[in-house]
Amino acid sequence: MPELPEVEVTRRTIAPGIEGARIRDVRLGKPLRWPLGCAPNELAGRVVTDVTRRGKYLWLALGAPPVAPVVPVVPVAQTAQTALDARAAAGGLLIHLGMSGSLAFARDLPPAGVHDHVDIETDRGTLRLHDPRRFGAVIWSASLQAEPAAARLRGLGPEPFDPALTPERFHDALRGRRLAIKPLLLAGDVVVGAGNIYACEALFQAGVHPAMPAGRLSRPRAARLLQALRQTLQRALALGGSTLRDFRDAHGMDGAFQHEAAVYGRAGLPCGVCGTPIRRLVQGQRSTFYCPRCQRR
């Protein structure tokens, strides 16, 4: 389900409610892709300080655990070290929604169902991960730079809206790559955020054939593709993402981008630009949809 726009929509819908909330209890259902990595009760008492996103990952930053009831008098010389310790003791939860995950945050949620695998109960509501296929994960990490979070984020390319990702740098990153442009976009090492829907849509917008070897894209066409990717993701964000099967934001709202898809899921239907039937092909065991007339190698 969730590509960058859906993850960002999720972040925006949970952040205002959960930032500042104190965790009371964490309950786990069936195992997810990776273990939580700490005892659920170690999270109790911590405050959610921030919700950020990197690629398709969310990071729930948590404050340090509550201090012991008896606070020793700390000499001034030690306060800096104490602050360091507190920061070291902070940490967070790295969350990935996999293929079928979604988060809900509300005060009164129904009892957890068979596909609800993580409930983080706070004093302001419960954050629930619903994920039928269980490709998602919630992982405790001391920081984004520390293991195990670092292992997940290592190798991720720049954010699509990072101003440092100039058309020139994008083109440079494609140089020498023989992989077809579509699976390369999915790989996420050149730029993160595009999944199967938005990779197909961006390639259509840019008029680039999905099987084109990435390294063969000219500089102007690479620039056009980067721009198309940004516009596609921006538009999806504005529409609340895509709801194909069951994506909802954290308040239960559907996205609307799927109604605007020009090629994704439209095999056999006429291209809205030229009328040629949209084709489906398989690349890296994933479906690709494209217009054979509008998209050229």
Added chain:
DNA sequence: AAGTGGACCTGCTAGC
């Protein structure tokens, strides 16, 4: 190193 194919898990739909 880069690219490929299989694996993870469950639910839904199309076709027989």
Added chain:
DNA sequence: TGCTAGCAGGTCCACT
């Protein structure tokens, strides 16, 4: 109606 094959928004890992 009931079964099966194929498909699904993502990523990791082992292999060439």
